[in-house]
Amino acid sequence: MRSLYFFIALLCYSSFYGQKIKTMNKGSVNAKNYYVTIPYKDIRGLVIVEGTINGKTYNFMLDTGALTAISPRLYKELNLFSKTNLDVDDSSDIRENMKVVTMPAIQLNGLAFNDIPAVVANDSPLFECLGIDGFLGSNLMRNSVVKFSYKTKTVTFTDKSKTLGINKKLAVGLFKDKMQSNPHLWIDFNNGDIKGREVLLFDTGMTGFYEVSLNSYDTVFKKINIFNILNEAKGATSIGINGVAESNRQYRLLLPRLNFAGGVFNNIMVNTTNDNRSRIGAELLKYGDVIIDYPSAKLYFEAYTSGETDLSEKYWPVQPVIKDGKFVIGIVWDSALNNQIKEGDEILKFGEINYESLSICDAFTTVLRPKNETAVLVLKDADTGDIKEIEITKN
Numbered sequence: 252m253r254s255l256y257f258f259i260a261l262l263c264y265s266s267f268y269g270q271k272i273k274t275m276n277k278g279s280v281n282a283k284n285y286y287v288t289i290p291y292k293d294i295r296g297l298v299i300v301e302g303t304i305n306g307k308t309y310n311f312m313l314d315t316g317a318l319t320a321i322s323p324r325l326y327k328e329l330n331l332f333s334k335t336n337l338d339v340d341d342s343s344d345i346r347e348n349m350k351v352v353t354m355p356a357i358q359l360n361g362l363a364f365n366d367i368p369a370v371v372a373n374d375s376p377l378f379e380c381l382g383i384d385g386f387l388g389s390n391l392m393r394n395s396v397v398k399f400s401y402k403t404k405t406v407t408f409t410d411k412s413k414t415l416g417i418n419k420k421l422a423v424g425l426f427k428d429k430m431q432s433n434p435h436l437w438i439d440f441n442n443g444d445i446k447g448r449e450v451l452l453f454d455t456g457m458t459g460f461y462e463v464s465l466n467s468y469d470t471v472f473k474k475i476n477i478f479n480i481l482n483e484a485k486g487a488t489s490i491g492i493n494g495v496a497e498s499n500r501q502y503r504l505l506l507p508r509l510n511f512a513g514g515v516f517n518n519i520m521v522n523t524t525n526d527n528r529s530r531i532g533a534e535l536l537k538y539g540d541v542i543i544d545y546p547s548a549k550l551y552f553e554a555y556t557s558g559e560t561d562l563s564e565k566y567w568p569v570q571p572v573i574k575d576g577k578f579v580i581g582i583v584w585d586s587a588l589n590n591q592i593k594e595g596d597e598i599l600k601f602g603e604i605n606y607e608s609l610s611i612c613d614a615f616t617t618v619l620r621p622k623n624e625t626a627v628l629v630l631k632d633a634d635t636g637d638i639k640e641i642e643i644t645k646n
Contacts (some may be wrong), residue, residue, distance in 0.1 A: 274431075278430055310387045317433075337370060396408070424548060424549060440506055452530040454532055455533030482568075486499075504523070505520055511531060517559055573611055596632055604621060626643065
């Protein structure tokens with residue numbers, strides 16, 4: 252269930268603008284008939300692995316929705332050289348100019364990935380807070396069959412899908428973009444007799460379960476009432492590698508039923524997103540192993556339990572974001588609270604949680620939410636500076 256209090260979307264889907272680079276799908280795996288399993292560290296559902304470069308160990312996030320990217324610190328440490336730059340859009344639809352480099356061999360438990368193109372991301376607290384030196388994206392994984400197993404907290408790389416014992420009948424087709432091989436697939440959903448389909452991104456760099464593109468919702472799904480509208484409000488709801496999403500009109504929706512590669516989920520609360528693609532995030536991994544066969548363009552979902560999964564859950568009527576180093580209200584979902592709470596109000600305390608004593612990194616590594624379903628929210632008014640206390644309840 253999407254119980255995260257802060258939503259993080261990192262370098263989840265990137266659009267590139269430049270004349271010299273037509274694709275980031277370059278580089279190779281220096282092995283044949285390989286089968287390598289590596290453990291991963293789970294931070295808020297994100298997949299963090301160790302990799303070795305020039306004999307030194309670094310931490311990377313495995314992000315199927317991204318291209319490979321490194322921190323400015325790693326760029327300097329490796330003494331890399333960049334011949335060109337690209338404008339890159341992050342998951343919050345914020346564009347930044349980034350250097351492009353060719354990486355030295357990146358080894359994952361001895362398996363070497365050679366000459367992988369990467370961008371040098373701008374400095375961000377995400378690197379320090381998550382303890383990572385970069386992202387290993389789909390342009391690195393594209394020559395392998397990759398299995399994510401939440402149950403064992405491992406990721407397996409192989410070039411022979413049969414070594415994973417996959418039931419080929421469970422395969423669904425993938426669409427890989429030409430720039431960086433991000434995996435997209437059709438999902439099916441319905442609200443009673445109303446049925447719909449959508450091509451979305453499977454994105455292990457997103458902490459939630461499912462987010463629908465605001466553009467897709469406005470132009471297609473809103474007209475056929477396949478989602479039930481829970482709330483509509485203006486505000487910012489996510490953080491990308493380039494910063495907080497622009498304040499915009501957003502929806503909180505209920506989708507009665509969703510089918511992802513044979514896994515059926517009911518009663519999913521869905522937020523719209525500024526990103527130009529809808530996506531299924533890393534929370535899916537809690538419910539089953541996901542195998543991405545990049546060379547054959549197929550995906551498999553092996554559920555941990557039989558039957559359908561109910562994701563019903565209550566949610567707070569406000570959503571915080573981090574802005575200018577402070578915890579603030581990003582969006583007020585319940586319009587009944589508009590005369591008491593507004594976007595930009597600084598959060599001082601929420602229930603038993605003292606936000607003034609928290610670091611920014613706490614937001615990225617810890618689920619920050621009161622234990623009870625009713626809590627007092629202590630705020631500093633964005634306009635007047637007055638301190639106000641409002642009791643709110645999950646709904």
